[in-house]
Amino acid sequence: YQQGDWLDFCRGPHLPSTGRIKAFKLLSVAGAYWKGSEENPMLQRIYGTSFFKEQDLQDYLKRLEEAKKRDHRKLGPALGLFSVEETAGPGLIFWHPAGTRIRQVIEDFWKEEHRRRGYELVTTPHIARDELWRRSGHLSFSRENMYAFEIEEEGYVLKPMNCPGHALIYQSRLHSYRDLPMRLAELGTVYRYERSGVLHGMMRVRGFTQDDAHIFCTPEQAPGEVLGALDLCLFMLRTFGYNEFEVDLSLWDPEHPEKYAGDREGWEMAEKALIWALEKRGLSYRRMPGEAGFYGPKIDIRMLDALGRSRQGPTVQFDFNLPPRLDIHYMNSESKEVPVVMIHRAVLGSLERFFGSLVEHYAGAFPFWLSPVQVAVLPITDRVADAAGRVRDRMREAGFRVELDDRNEKIGAKIREAEIQKVPYMLIVGDKEAAAGNVSVRVRSAGDRGACDIDSLISEMQELSRSRALAP
Ligand SMILES: [Zn+2]
Ligand SMILES: [Zn+2]
Incomplete structure (x- = not known):
């Protein structure tokens, strides 16, 4: 210039x-x-x-x-959530106890919602013959992104995606239109090669767990299934505290049909199904011609976080080309074998990436239902050790994640430590509280609340958990 x-x-x-x-x-x-x-x-x-x-x-x-x-790369280790270990290699995440507690809460919520919405959970192996990936067309498309090795002189790869595994489960028996839709979901850990230069904390890694599902259905059922998947995505994201979204609709490029599998008629049907679902929910979206994958058009949803940054979230892809390639069918009402439609979808995308975003969204101060430590019990002196122990036991029996700070420290130091760990509830026990059988409560960001009896505290917390409230 x-x-x-x-x-x-x-x-x-x-x-x-x-x-x-x-x-x-x-x-x-x-x-x-x-x-x-x-x-x-x-x-x-x-x-x-x-x-x-x-x-x-x-x-x-x-x-x-x-x-x-x-930055989750700073908060993660500081709060004992996760680490990347140089000895093990770059881009590989070690989830520590506090991080794993949160992950389990996320997984439990995810499984519960999927069962409620008619999904079946499955588990598939981490390695498979490369033949499986060759058949699906994945081997030739992304050979350089997979980890390949040999077992008894046969080529194997470490699973880079869950689709062919779910297709095998579908294929293992015959299906009639009456069995459909069939929704198979898996928290499937996959491995993909990424150059070390592009790895970034939990956001860009070499091994991650996709919250993956594949819906096998008839073309007539597909629009409704896309809508159901969208509803599940929006419900879960809102529960995690995201309320603003950006939606991209990736379409094919009709000028270059040679870049895609399938014919014009199929692409039009697929795109219509996605548009119908988006408009049914009144979501505004950006059309992205030429951005679709090889097998079909897709919807990408990004959520805006507390700082207004957009974070990669759910994907819903309408695929009418992999099923004929993998030879997966169903019997239609005229007893004719026809290819099934496959909807690939993920709600959180990758558990690692979603978790990294969540850490930054809340700056580590997770809502009560997600907090790794929900309640800290802080005795003021040794004299009340027994009373504090009983409070801890009550909380534990009620199902909360509770920690007792029985170090020989001043109460001020214990409160500061619980604040650094961003614990939502601090229950302080002194002579007065021990005698009265209650506790003195401090709530994160709301401050001192004074004396409180344990039963009413427990029912308050149970309500926070049950409703997955975003406060305190
Ligand atoms: Zn210049
Ligand atoms: Zn898939």
């Missing part, structure tokens, strides 16, 4: 004068090799940003600061 007698390396355009930049700030500097090669001289790269108004710049910098504080 040329401006006057200055020739730049970029494509431009440039401002006619730097005087037009009103609110700006230089953010950081970094070294970069000329053309990215270490043989070449080192250049200095300067990062900066600018806005039309000073206020916009200040808002942006505040958000940047807040994002840094909420």
